[in-house]
Amino acid sequence: MSIAIRNISKQFGAFKALDDVSIDIPSGELVALLGPSGCGKTTLLRIVAGLEYADRGQILLAGDDASDRHARDRQVGFVFQHYALFRHMSVFDNVAFGLRVKPRRHRPAESEIQRRVKHLLELVQLDWLANRYPTQLSGGQRQRIALARALAVEPKVLLLDEPFGALDAKVRKELRRWLRRLHDEIHVTSVFVTHDQEEALEVCDRVVLINKGKIEQIGTPESVYDHPATPFVANFLGSVNLFHGRVEEGQLHLGDHALALDKTAADADGKAVAFVRPHEFDLLPGAQAGGLPAKIVRIVAVGASARIELSEIDRSDGEVIEVTVARDLFRLLALAAGDVVSLRPRQIRVFQTPALAA
Amino acid sequence: MSASIALIPGNRQAYEAPSTREPIWVKGGLIAIALTFFAIFLLLPLATVFSEALRKGWGAYAAALIEDDAWSAIRLTVLAAAVAVPLNLVFGVAASWAIAKFEFAGKRVLITLIDLPFSVSPVISGLIYVLMFGAQGWFGPWLHAHDIKIVFALPGIVLATVFVTFPFVARELIPLMEAQGSEEEEAAVVLGASAWQMFRYTTLPSIKWGLLYGVILCNARAMGEFGAVSVVSGHIRGQTNTMPLHVEILYNEYNYAAAFAVASLLALLAIVTLGLKTLVERQTRRQTHEKSTLTGE
Numbered sequence: 281m282s283i284a285i286r287n288i289s290k291q292f293g294a295f296k297a298l299d300d301v302s303i304d305i306p307s308g309e310l311v312a313l314l315g316p317s318g319c320g321k322t323t324l325l326r327i328v329a330g331l332e333y334a335d336r337g338q339i340l341l342a343g344d345d346a347s348d349r350h351a352r353d354r355q356v357g358f359v360f361q362h363y364a365l366f367r368h369m370s371v372f373d374n375v376a377f378g379l380r381v382k383p384r385r386h387r388p389a390e391s392e393i394q395r396r397v398k399h400l401l402e403l404v405q406l407d408w409l410a411n412r413y414p415t416q417l418s419g420g421q422r423q424r425i426a427l428a429r430a431l432a433v434e435p436k437v438l439l440l441d442e443p444f445g446a447l448d449a450k451v452r453k454e455l456r457r458w459l460r461r462l463h464d465e466i467h468v469t470s471v472f473v474t475h476d477q478e479e480a481l482e483v484c485d486r487v488v489l490i491n492k493g494k495i496e497q498i499g500t501p502e503s504v505y506d507h508p509a510t511p512f513v514a515n516f517l518g519s520v521n522l523f524h525g526r527v528e529e530g531q532l533h534l535g536d537h538a539l540a541l542d543k544t545a546a547d548a549d550g551k552a553v554a555f556v557r558p559h560e561f562d563l564l565p566g567a568q569a570g571g572l573p574a575k576i577v578r579i580v581a582v583g584a585s586a587r588i589e590l591s592e593i594d595r596s597d598g599e600v601i602e603v604t605v606a607r608d609l610f611r612l613l614a615l616a617a618g619d620v621v622s623l624r625p626r627q628i629r630v631f632q633t634p635a636l637a638a
Numbered sequence: 639m640s641a642s643i644a645l646i647p648g649n650r651q652a653y654e655a656p657s658t659r660e661p662i663w664v665k666g667g668l669i670a671i672a673l674t675f676f677a678i679f680l681l682l683p684l685a686t687v688f689s690e691a692l693r694k695g696w697g698a699y700a701a702a703l704i705e706d707d708a709w710s711a712i713r714l715t716v717l718a719a720a721v722a723v724p725l726n727l728v729f730g731v732a733a734s735w736a737i738a739k740f741e742f743a744g745k746r747v748l749i750t751l752i753d754l755p756f757s758v759s760p761v762i763s764g765l766i767y768v769l770m771f772g773a774q775g776w777f778g779p780w781l782h783a784h785d786i787k788i789v790f791a792l793p794g795i796v797l798a799t800v801f802v803t804f805p806f807v808a809r810e811l812i813p814l815m816e817a818q819g820s821e822e823e824e825a826a827v828v829l830g831a832s833a834w835q836m837f838r839y840t841t842l843p844s845i846k847w848g849l850l851y852g853v854i855l856c857n858a859r860a861m862g863e864f865g866a867v868s869v870v871s872g873h874i875r876g877q878t879n880t881m882p883l884h885v886e887i888l889y890n891e892y893n894y895a896a897a898f899a900v901a902s903l904l905a906l907l908a909i910v911t912l913g914l915k916t917l918v919e920r921q922t923r924r925q926t927h928e929k930s931t932l933t934g935e
Binding site: 331351356365366368433 | 825827829
């Protein structure tokens with residue numbers, strides 16, 4: 281079932297949680313709402329579920345206006361960050377709940393309920409826990425039960441509110457892959473709220489970046505990562521180095537140094553902020569023209585790549601530039617703390633600074 | 639979640655850190671003082687009640703209880719409690735639901751008002767009803783014209799009892815419900831549960847022990863209330879006397895054995911209440927503990 285979010289606004293007192301947000305989610309897609317905490321992403325999810333009502337705007341489910349439909353009639357599955365399992369019910373009863381509360385004429389026979397719950401528990405690979413209580417499960421197991429419970433009513437839409445937020449890193453990674461596989465298997469339209477960019481980029485078909493109640497960018501993980509539309513997106517997705525300078529005649533001027541820009545990188549001259557990811561630098565020995573001279577402060581050579589922290593020679597504010605290079609290349613370069621190198625970015629993303637903000 | 643555990647005393651064995659350990663004579667002294675007070679002010683009177691009640695033997699004791707006026711006082715007390723407790727049960731659940739799950743204007747005022755019966759002297763609250771419904775009261779002439787008796791009759795006694803026992807259930811449930819939040823309820827609703835199913839299958843199981851605890855305290859107070867009921871009852875023997883009022887009358891008539899016999903029933907009620915309260919507290923603690931292991935990652 282497709283979801284259309286049309287011009288949704290929501291205010292809590294003086295705080296604008298959502299400001300004219302519109303998203304179209306085609307049937308079967310797995311979409312992430314990504315943003316820092318307090319950006320309004322959870323509020324948006326709750327509005328789609330009917331747990332919260334928007335001040336303005338519409339929610340269309342499969343093309344029909346569902347804005348005034350009660351949560352119990354929206355046929356959505358909702359997975360809560362803290363599981364919200366019914367703690368006085370066994371795992372089996374938790375999963376069966378949605379089927380058992382159906383009005384008598386829609387309720388499946390008890391034998392059918394047994395069969396379906398068993399099937400769902402097998403789907404989340406926890407059928408051996410059917411008689412346990414939520415308190416006896418680990419966090420990861422609880423969240424999988426919560427997912428099975430949400431799927432029991434065969435929702436047309438699955439909404440997940442930071443589902444892995446309360447789990448430790450290893451379990452989180454495991455469940456992430458598992459969720460992706462599950463989605464490929466059952467293909468229910470899913471919206472996934474997270475503040476973890478790695479999670480969003482890895483799991484989802486498309487990512488919606490939200491900041492301060494507004495959409496910053498919508499796109500596939502590759503496109504938003506490689507072509508951020510706004511400084512916020514460039515900053516939020518992965519680590520990045522930020523430079524303040526001026527664009528003049530196709531070059532980025534940082535103090536006395538000029539860096540070459542692609543023709544497409546900047547369309548007008550003026551003040552600008554530039555973003556360069558740590559792995560997008562070439563390191564040249566010594567001070568060279570066309571590069572930014574910097575001194576190596578610290579080297580962390582652990583794992584697949586070496587992380588080098590540098591400080592710009594002509595700046596003394598202690599701003600650290602982070603550069604990563606592959607371990608093999610790092611060995612060839614034979615760098616050490618204290619060396620001076622020139623940084624030449626392979627790719628720079630430039631955003632014009634509006635005159636007012638400058 | 640540790641905060642909600644700490645609310646219930648005796649949940650954990652007190653840990654005696656060496657730095658705060660006192661010399662043996664301090665410890666012994668404090669225990670002796672506490673036990674002495676307990677014996678003089680609680681145990682001794684209780685023992686007196688029962689020994690005085692049985693002074694003239696079991697026969698006289700039983701006779702004092704089945705005597706017409708005493709029996710009618712017992713019936714009236716039970717009746718008043720039977721009306722007041724369910725009323726306050728419904729009100730308490732409704733009020734704490736509203737307070738814990740919703741934000742609305744006047745919420746703070748409502749919380750304060752619920753506590754009003756705790757802060758007002760029961761005699762005053764009884765007097766309020768006399769001033770409103772008594773012969774000289776605001777509604778007195780109208781009530782008289784329609785032949786409705788409130789003051790010096792059963793309705794007045796019930797009203798006064800409801801008023802004094804007003805806060806017990808709500809006070810017990812509000813912190814419990816606030817601590818539990820509404821995620822389980824939301825989960826139930828999204829899964830298609832109706833309002834009643836949501837309450838029956840998610841809210842009620844999580845509050846049941848707290849609710850029972852509140853009801854037990856509410857009942858004990860309803861049966862034992864003296865001040866407020868005394869003002870509105872009119873002390874008509876065999877008609878508007880509740881047990882506490884009956885005890886007073888017997889005592890004023892120097893009928894000590896009978897007075898103590900009826901009093902022993904109230905004392906017995908207190909003991910049963912304490913026993914039940916302890917049982918329920920144990921259950922609540924177990925539940926709170928489960929809850930804390932559920933969310934405390």
